[in-house]
């Protein structure tokens with residue numbers, strides 16, 4: 229237990245922190261400007277390998293599907309292709325909320341290690357399979373790994389990062405995803421020319437997983453999780469490495485802030501181990517029940533969950549991954565000579581703009597970037613929709629969408645569509661593509677992994693829906709209306725984000741909870757952002 233005087237003392241800050249009134253609640257204003265140490269960079273890179281695997285395994289499927297041929301016993305039917313593609317998202321959807329619970333029990337690092345084992349097993353399983361069901365099992369196992377890693381890696385990084393660079397470091401892990409997708413497109417392009425090359429494509433995913441497993445064995449657990457598990461001394465040692473520069477001032481204050489948060493949670497009566505008698509399993513189950521109740525019935529947690537799910541839903545329902553999975557198909561229908569090379573431009577734009585996001589997220593602020601970038605996506609999608617309409621219904625509407633255009637008579641509107649898609653991808657990658665993954669900063673420690681787990685499940689659920697509905701929408705609703713629907717999603721998402729997403733840039737993890745205590749805290753967050761960056 230932390231004593232009350234200590235709990236009320238000023239918290240983290242290089243300087244004495246300013247405190248601001250928010251409807252009667254004193255909120256500590258953590259403005260920790262420590263830049264990341266070499267240790268935290270190394271750790272982010274090691275953890276980021278999961279992102280590389282996430283990107284590689286989701287990106288490689290498009291080339292794999294076109295190169296399998298009859299190697300799985302018969303030519304793949306459309307149903308085979310849909311199941312092979314979507315079982316990964318389904319696996320991730322199932323794994324993410326479960327991982328949210330397990331990450332509290334076994335720690336963040338344990339989950340990353342377990343995901344590596346699954347990444348390796350899934351990759352090897354796909355490499356040796358000779359049947360469609362075998363492929364589906366392999367891809368589902370990879371899906372479990374992706375679901376677990378996509379939840380726990382941003383959580384792990386954000387719990388270890390100094391607050392001033394937290395956004396940048398989480399974005400770095402997203403950069404790894406987009407890099408994985410670029411690598412997958414390249415590898416796919418090269419290996420699809422070899423017979424049986426697809427086995428190498430899917431098998432290669434095992435190598436980074438083995439490397440990361442080795443690295444994670446020597447890297448530490450999240451200090452916030454350690455404090456909660458009563459391992460304060462270990463947490464202190466890790467924080468010393470994270471804040472290499474000013475050990476005494478900052479480490480003690482960070483530790484105090486974490487303890488304060490845990491103490492406040494205990495004071496509000498959520499310490500179930502005291503309330504429930506019985507064996508460890510019963511206590512654990514009770515703590516999950518209690519955690520869920522706390523997530524849904526405590527106002528600030530419910531608000532955090534609403535924001536996180538909104539951002540994750542918007543990230544996927546805006547249709548971005550339909551380009552990731554099917555851009556080669558789209559560009560071949562539009563009559564481009566080299567559809568795979570053309571679709572590489574989508575992956576490279578995504579990567580490059582995520583790199584820009586890395587440089588600006590902590591400086592400009594998540595809310596501001598999001599509100600500026602969604603209109604860019606909207607304009608790209610509307611242009612795409614209009615261009616498809618101008619391309620002429622006889623080609624894509626009245627006739628089935630599956631009719632390929634002749635490259636020699638390709639319409640100039642096809643180029644307009646490509647440019648509009650690139651504009652859309654720029655807006656996506658700078659904003660919602662990575663901002664949604666900053667989700668864990670919204671939740672207090674007691675519900676952080678559970679809340680992040682549900683938000684991540686929203687991501688994968690929406691991803692699954694988009695993957696499954698894109699081609700039928702293109703065919704039955706027409707391409708123009710399909711892109712118009714995604715534009716509508718962006719417009720609705722923008723309005724919701726404007727109303728409920730506060731600016732969290734530079735705030736300590738323990739401070740965001742104060743912001744959401746009685747409302748979505750938009751005005752308060754903007755006021756505090758102004759104080760930090762006048």
Ligand SMILES: O[C@H]1[C@H](O)[C@@H](O)[C@H](O)[C@@H](O)[C@H]1O
Pocket residue numbers: 286402405406409543549552578657661662665691
């Ligand atoms: O943040 C990532 C990234 O933007 C990827 O490119 C995309 O495929 C994923 O779905 C998303 O979660």
